[in-house]
Amino acid sequence: MKDTYRHQGMRNKLAETLQKKGISDRRVINAVKKIPRHLFMDSSFEDHAYQDKAFPIAASQTISQPYTVAFQTELLEIKRGAKILEIGTGSGYQTAMLLELGAAVYTIERQKELFKKTNLFLPKLGYKPKRMIFGDGYKGLAAEAPFDGIIVTAGAPFVPKPLMAQLKVGGKLVIPVGDEVQIMTLFTRKSPKEFEKYEFGEFRFVPLLEDKN
Numbered sequence: 758m759k760d761t762y763r764h765q766g767m768r769n770k771l772a773e774t775l776q777k778k779g780i781s782d783r784r785v786i787n788a789v790k791k792i793p794r795h796l797f798m799d800s801s802f803e804d805h806a807y808q809d810k811a812f813p814i815a816a817s818q819t820i821s822q823p824y825t826v827a828f829q830t831e832l833l834e835i836k837r838g839a840k841i842l843e844i845g846t847g848s849g850y851q852t853a854m855l856l857e858l859g860a861a862v863y864t865i866e867r868q869k870e871l872f873k874k875t876n877l878f879l880p881k882l883g884y885k886p887k888r889m890i891f892g893d894g895y896k897g898l899a900a901e902a903p904f905d906g907i908i909v910t911a912g913a914p915f916v917p918k919p920l921m922a923q924l925k926v927g928g929k930l931v932i933p934v935g936d937e938v939q940i941m942t943l944f945t946r947k948s949p950k951e952f953e954k955y956e957f958g959e960f961r962f963v964p965l966l967e968d969k970n
């Protein structure tokens with residue numbers, strides 16, 4: 758696992774690209790400059806790592822586009838120490854971003870192969886989520902609820918009720934909703950019964966799949 762000045766240079770360029778596309782949160786930009794994205798992908802694809810593109814990883818899944826990761830993270834408005842649940846660990850790149858922002862991260866992945874791989878890989882880079890769980894994100898994580906923020910990194914055909922229920926009052930759920938194309942959607946919990954909903958345009962994710970069992 759190598760990280761060089763050449764990679765650093767490419768990261769700085771990627772960070773500039775994201776700023777031009779409208780990402781303004783300094784902490785998110787600094788995290789993009791810091792996280793060695795090429796190490797989250799197969800080494801033969803190294804040269805693609807710092808383009809602003811999604812890319813295939815194991816088990817027919819993708820590492821999300823850097824712009825998408827930055828955009829979703831910005832919407833969460835994470836404070837240091839915030840308790841964040843991520844659905845869809847995948848490569849762990851988004852997980853690393855949340856950890857760089859000082860969040861206490863709980864992350865769920867339903868593909869065994871990816872779960873195992875990322876579970877071993879993240880700590881090697883010094884990234885330590887509170888918990889990495891092999892399971893079904895549709896259910897959230899009731900045992901650790903409530904959360905300050907929940908981020909879904911796969912396309913959800915509908916908004917799973919448990920995720921709404923597991924938000925603190927004042928908490929935010931960021932979720933791409935739709936089948937072929939998803940609308941990035943933010944829910945803010947105003948009170949135990951009230952949520953405000955905001956929509957932010959179209960994105961494309963691999964699907965949030967129902968439990969195999």
Ligand code: SAH
Nearest residue numbers: 820821845847848851866867894910965966
């Ligand atoms: N944040 C990841 C995105 C990976 S793609 C990254 O940037 O690398 C979406 C991930 O969600 C895939 O790894 C997929 O296996 C996972 N996923 C799909 N349905 C899920 C579910 N019901 N529960 C948990 N994870 C799920």
